[in-house]
Amino acid sequence: MRVLGLYNYWIFIFLMMVGFYILISRRNLVKKILGLNIFQTSVFIFYISMGKITGGTAPILVEGAEAVVYSNPLPHVLILTAIVVGVSTTAVALALVVRIKEAYGTIEGDEISAMDNQIPF
Amino acid sequence: MLNHLPILQVIVPLMVAPIAALVRRRGGAWLLAVFATWTSLGIAILLLRQVLDGGTIIYSLGGWAAPWGIEYRVDMVSAYVLVIVAGVGAIVTPYALMSVRREVGVKQAPLLYSALLLCLTGLLGITITGDVFNLFVFLEISSISAYALIAMGPDRRALHAAYKYLIMGSIGATFIVIGIGMLYIMTGTLNMADLAVRLPSVGGRTVSVAFAFLAVGISLKLALFPLHAWLPDAYTYAPSTVTAFLASTATKVAVYMLVRVFFTVFGIAFSFQTMNLDRVLLPLALLAILSASVTAIYQKNVKRLLAYSSVAQVGYMILGISLASVTGLTAGLIHLFNHALMKGALFMAVGAVMYQVGSVRIEAMNGLGRRMPWTMAAFVAAGLSLIGIPLTVGFISKWFLVLAAVEKGMWLVAVAVLVGSLLAIVYVWKVVEAAYFRQYVGSLEVREAPLSLLLPTWVLVLASVYFGVDASLTAGVARMAAEFLMGVAP
Amino acid sequence: MSDQIILRVATKIIVPTILLYALYVQFHGDYGPGGGFQAGVIFSAAFILYALVFGLRRTHRVLPTWVVRGCASAGVLLYGGVGLASMVMGGAFLDYGVLAHDPKHGQHYGILLVELGVMITVFGVMVTIFYFFAARGREDL
Numbered sequence: 001m002r003v004l005g006l007y008n009y010w011i012f013i014f015l016m017m018v019g020f021y022i023l024i025s026r027r028n029l030v031k032k033i034l035g036l037n038i039f040q041t042s043v044f045i046f047y048i049s050m051g052k053i054t055g056g057t058a059p060i061l062v063e064g065a066e067a068v069v070y071s072n073p074l075p076h077v078l079i080l081t082a083i084v085v086g087v088s089t090t091a092v093a094l095a096l097v098v099r100i101k102e103a104y105g106t107i108e109g110d111e112i113s114a115m116d117n118q119i120p121f
Numbered sequence: 122m123l124n125h126l127p128i129l130q131v132i133v134p135l136m137v138a139p140i141a142a143l144v145r146r147r148g149g150a151w152l153l154a155v156f157a158t159w160t161s162l163g164i165a166i167l168l169l170r171q172v173l174d175g176g177t178i179i180y181s182l183g184g185w186a187a188p189w190g191i192e193y194r195v196d197m198v199s200a201y202v203l204v205i206v207a208g209v210g211a212i213v214t215p216y217a218l219m220s221v222r223r224e225v226g227v228k229q230a231p232l233l234y235s236a237l238l239l240c241l242t243g244l245l246g247i248t249i250t251g252d253v254f255n256l257f258v259f260l261e262i263s264s265i266s267a268y269a270l271i272a273m274g275p276d277r278r279a280l281h282a283a284y285k286y287l288i289m290g291s292i293g294a295t296f297i298v299i300g301i302g303m304l305y306i307m308t309g310t311l312n313m314a315d316l317a318v319r320l321p322s323v324g325g326r327t328v329s330v331a332f333a334f335l336a337v338g339i340s341l342k343l344a345l346f347p348l349h350a351w352l353p354d355a356y357t358y359a360p361s362t363v364t365a366f367l368a369s370t371a372t373k374v375a376v377y378m379l380v381r382v383f384f385t386v387f388g389i390a391f392s393f394q395t396m397n398l399d400r401v402l403l404p405l406a407l408l409a410i411l412s413a414s415v416t417a418i419y420q421k422n423v424k425r426l427l428a429y430s431s432v433a434q435v436g437y438m439i440l441g442i443s444l445a446s447v448t449g450l451t452a453g454l455i456h457l458f459n460h461a462l463m464k465g466a467l468f469m470a471v472g473a474v475m476y477q478v479g480s481v482r483i484e485a486m487n488g489l490g491r492r493m494p495w496t497m498a499a500f501v502a503a504g505l506s507l508i509g510i511p512l513t514v515g516f517i518s519k520w521f522l523v524l525a526a527v528e529k530g531m532w533l534v535a536v537a538v539l540v541g542s543l544l545a546i547v548y549v550w551k552v553v554e555a556a557y558f559r560q561y562v563g564s565l566e567v568r569e570a571p572l573s574l575l576l577p578t579w580v581l582v583l584a585s586v587y588f589g590v591d592a593s594l595t596a597g598v599a600r601m602a603a604e605f606l607m608g609v610a611p
Numbered sequence: 612m613s614d615q616i617i618l619r620v621a622t623k624i625i626v627p628t629i630l631l632y633a634l635y636v637q638f639h640g641d642y643g644p645g646g647g648f649q650a651g652v653i654f655s656a657a658f659i660l661y662a663l664v665f666g667l668r669r670t671h672r673v674l675p676t677w678v679v680r681g682c683a684s685a686g687v688l689l690y691g692g693v694g695l696a697s698m699v700m701g702g703a704f705l706d707y708g709v710l711a712h713d714p715k716h717g718q719h720y721g722i723l724l725v726e727l728g729v730m731i732t733v734f735g736v737m738v739t740i741f742y743f744f745a746a747r748g749r750e751d752l
Contacts, residue, residue, distance in 0.1 A: 016299075023292065029284060036291055043298055050306045060643055075305075078254055082298060084648055084733075085261045089291050091740050092268055096284045098747060103277040116278050128694075128704040136691040139684030184706035 008049035015042035027109040029100065033093045040086040044079050051075030126171070127180040127193040127249055130164045130203065133157055135242040142235035150231035151218050157238055158210040161245065165207035169200040173598075179251070187251070188312040194251030197602040201454065202248045202377045205461050209369040210241045212465065216577040217362040220472050224275050224360045233273055237366065240266040244374045253301045253386070254311050256378065257294065260342070263374070264290045267367060271359040282354035289351045293341030296334045303331035304386075316386045332396055335382055343375040345402075345439060346409035349432045356428035361472025364424065368431055369465040373457050376438050380450075384606045393445045402443035407537050409436025414544035418551070423471050423481045426548055427464065430507065433541060434460045437522060440534065444525050450603035451596070452521035458595050459506070459514035459585070466503035466581035470496050473570035473578065478563065486552060488561030493569050497556045499578045504549035506585045509542045513589040517596065622664045629657035637730050638723075647726035651733025659741050667745050679738045686732025693724045 015038055022035030051072040059073035097107055104112050122129075137157035141150040171178060178195040181187065195203070214237070221230050243263025250256050268290070272283035305311060307327050308319040320328060337348075344352040356364045383392040392398045410433050417429035434456070441453030473496045474489065475481050490497045506513035519538060526534040561567070569575075588595050637650030662670040694705045701709050707721025708714035 020292075023288065032288055036288065039292070040295055043295055043302070046299065047302050050302065074311075075302075080646070080648060081254075081258060085258070085265075085294075088265055089261075089287065092265055093284065093287050095740070095743065096268075096272055096280055096287065098744065099272070100277075100280045100284065102747075103280060112281050116281060125698055125704065128698075132691055132694065132704070136688060136695075139687045143681065143684050180703070182704055184703045184708065 008045065012042050012046040012049065015039075015045065029097045029107045029109060029112075030094075032109075033090060033097070036093070037086065037090060040082070040089075044082060047075040047079045047082070123167075123171075124180075126164055126168055127178060127195055128182065130161060130168065130207075130249055131242055131246045133160050133164070134238040134245070138235045138238035138242065141238060142231055144231055147227060148218070150234040151214070151221075154214050154217070154234040154238055158207070158214045158241065161241065162204075162207040162211040165200070165203040165245075168195055169204050169598075171195075172197060172200040188310045188315045191250070191252045191255050192312065193249050194314070195249055197598070197605045198377065198380065198454070199248050201598050201602050202374065202457065203245060205373060205458055206241070206244050206248060206370045209366060209461055209465055210237075212577045212580055213362060213366045213369075213469070216365070216469055216472070216574055219571055219573050220362050220476055221360060223476050224362075225273050229273060233270065233360070233363075236266045236269045236273075237363075239263075240270060240366070241370075244370050247374050248377055251313050252311050253304065253313060253316070253382075257298050257301060260297065260378075261294055263371070264294060264342075267371060270363045270367070271355050273363070274358045274360050276358050278354070279358035282351075282358045286351040286355045289341060289348075293338045293348075296338030296341070300331045300333075300335035300338060303327050303334065307331075313381070313386050317388060320387060321391070328391075329396065332387060332392070336398070336401075339375060339379045339382065342371075343379060343439070344372055344432055344435055346405055346413065346432060346436065349409070349413070349435075352432055353425050353428040356431065356468075357422060357424045361468065361475050365465055365468035365472060368427075368468050369461040372431065372435050373461055376435070376442070376453070376457055379439075380442060380453075380606065384450075389445060389607065399443045399445055402439050403534070406436045406440035406443060407534065409433060410440065410537060410541040411544070414541055414548070417548045418544065420548075421483055423474075423483060423486065423552055424468070426483075426552070427467055427471065430545070430548065431460075431464055433545075434464070434507075437518065437538070437541070440538070441522055441525060444529055444531075444534075446525060446528060447600070447603050447607050448521060448528055449525035450606060451600045452518060452525045454599040454602055455521055455592075455596060456518040458599070459518045459588070462514055462581050462585040462588070463503050463506045466499055466578055466585060467507070469574070469578040469581065470500040470503065473574040476574060477567050477570050478565065483551060483555050485563070486555045487559040487563075488556070489567070490553075490557035492561060492567045495575050496570050496578070497553075499575075499582045500556070501553055502582045503585060504553065506589065508545045508549060511589075512586065514585045514592070514595075515589070517589055517592045521596075618664050622660060626657045626661055629653060629660070633657065633730075637726060640726050641722055647729025648733050650726075651730040652737060654730065655734045655737035655741070658738055662741065662745065667742075667749075671742075674738065676739075676742060679735050679742065682731050682735030683739060684732075684735075686728040686730070686735065689728035689731065690725055693721060693728070697721070 019035050019037070019039030019042060023032055023039060026032055026035065051074065053069060053071050056069045056071035059070045059076065062068050100112065101107050104115060106112060134157045137153050141153045144150045144153065168178070172195055180193040182191045182193065221233055225233055240263050243259045243266065246259030247256055247263065250259060268283050268287045271286060272280050301311070304316060307323045307325065308316055310316055310319060341348045356368055359367070383398060413429045413432035413436065417426045417433070420426040420429060438453045438456045438460070441449045441456060443449070471481055474486060474493065477493060478485050478489070506515040509515040509519040519542060522538050523535045526538065633650045633654035636645040636653060637647065640646035640650070658670060658674060697706045697709055698704050705721070707718045709717060710721050711717040
């Protein structure tokens with residue numbers, strides 16, 4: 001039962017593997033970015049599930065009540081930073097894909113590699 | 122002011138970067154970048170001197186002491202790498218003025234300088250921080266600005282190269298963050314010194330898995346064979362200034378990360394005896410040296426040749442580190458400094474050729490020995506250093522590496538190092554032969570490169586000769602850093 | 612899309628509400644979920660909604676490109692400036708306690724200003740990214 005109780009971590013591993021598989025198996029550039037996003041989202045779930053304390057409530061100070069068990073607020077802050085990093089990476093990746101589409105006319109990775117290898121630099 | 126130096130090291134480029142992005146005046150962004158990089162170099166040298174005199178410097182951000190707050194910890198190794206990174210930044214930025222104008226254009230130049238300063242901020246931050254999550258944040262700052270910098274190359278293939286680097290680099294960074302999360306679960310702290318104290322008492326599978334994730338993630342950033350696939354394209358198609366900057370700094374800082382995580386956080390006993398890291402790193406390093414050098418021989422593009430050579434040189438650094446002795450670590454750390462000098466000079470010389478001729482294929486370098494004498498002389502001098510001729514810095518690194526290998530009784534490793542040098546002779550000779558023994562067949566009237574491109578190149582070449590003749594400063598600091606790292610074993 | 616009357620009227624009602632909600636999230640960051648990044652994104656979402664319904668040209672009139680780019684840089688400078696100010700006033704970098712007459716108020720001011728810097732930068736960057744993507748392929752913008 002202990003193994004089933006850790007379902008958070010099973011979800012993390014499942015999402016991580018799904019995201020990683022999409023990243024390495026799909027040749028379409030936008031699909032790779034989606035895979036990267038799923039991969040990074042799995043890490044968020046990992047951090048948040050490790051911050052939860054059994055019986056803990058959300059880590060916001062409750063006025064007036066003493067002896068309240070709070071969940072750990074540090075992973076929440078770490079994840080906020082990691083989300084911003086993920087958003088920035090996705091933004092740069094999508095900007096690159098837009099410019100690749102204009103320069104090459106396609107966003108399939110293997111077609112682009114074929115075009116790259118034609119003209120020696 | 123003097124006790125705020127650790128944070129100023131990071132803040133100066135960070136705050137000049139947004140100002141540089143807004144400046145419209147021609148050359149204004151460049152002036153700001155020169156100011157920021159030279160100030161960073163001054164701060165780095167002051168920090169090195171403070172550490173040499175007084176020992177490790179600790180600076181707590183926000184006044185919160187560790188382990189509640191983030192602290193910046195400057196010890197021997199950090200100060201050494203800081204000087205390398207800040208020095209390369211300070212030398213590449215004056216070089217950038219004309220090269221960037223030709224390859225990237227005047228309109229986009231302010232954005233390039235802004236991204237360069239942000240990349241420098243990230244690299245300096247990785248080196249100076251004492252908190253693992255702060256390390257990840259600075260790593261991503263430097264990586265994302267590096268992706269943008271590479272995409273500014275003149276050829277359209279720069280875009281695809283930047284995209285591939287982005288995907289692989291993000292995988293590496295995400296692995297690192299998973300490793301950090303696992304370490305946090307087991308110990309409850311993110312401070313490196315605190316982790317080093319707590320990790321030996323919590324064993325278990327999670328720590329081993331965290332070790333593995335961190336190893337793979339950092340190796341991706343390091344371009345350790347076989348995770349180096351992003352490097353050749355990224356270095357080839359990026360603007361020359363960017364290649365010179367990234368080749369001399371990004372992989373070095375990743376080597377620093379490896380040393381910091383595996384020697385300081387995990388400890389030598391855990392990394393090398395329990396997890397047998399040396400048995401993984403040593404064969405990969407040897408494969409990197411031999412296969413990358415052989416691949417470099419078959420390249421027709423000089424930048425690509427030098428990129429594969431960089432993969433081989435990273436192999437040398439990892440070889441020294443995986444030997445896990447004081448001499449081995451000294452060899453790895455010295456090669457960090459020397460390779461920054463050599464590759465910086467080589468890529469800047471090739472950038473000067475690109476500026477004058479417009480192409481960097483080996484055929485384009487035919488006959489340039491006569492028409493661009495100073496540029497090709499710089500290339501030859503730095504190439505000799507790459508091979509490891511005595512009186513150059515390359516010889517010092519190879520000497521220490523062979524010494525470290527022989528000390529451990531690994532004669533085959535010493536032979537492999539020498540074979541690597543022989544292979545380097547072949548690929549350096551390819552370019553030298555084209556430059557000096559063939560006739561120039563182009564139609565352009567090619568003259569010598571302008572002084573602003575030549576001077577920084579020759580500064581690095583002369584430094585590589587000076588530190589090859591008198592290696593007491595660099596070898597002394599590297600040895601002190603190595604002894605410090607080995608001495609912190611739990 | 613501005614010929615659709617429902618969209619037009621609804622947008623005109625919703626946009627101020629979104630802006631107000633963004634400010635609420637911003638200032639309640641230390642009492643509840645919220646903070647600079649979320650507030651910046653919600654604030655920029657209002658402008659993006661306006662651009663989607665009323666067109667990019669009108670949005671450029673409301674929020675020209677130079678303002679947005681300036682915002683992106685100004686936020687970083689504000690954040691760094693707060694850190695430098697605390698250094699000048701005697702504490703470490705980002706030591707909020709020295710910013711006001713007593714540490715509690717100093718912390719309050721410090722966090723407010725820092726989150727404001729984050730919000731301004733995030734807003735500037737999000738709208739810049741939107742302008743970049745939306746103007747691709749259109750010669751007039």
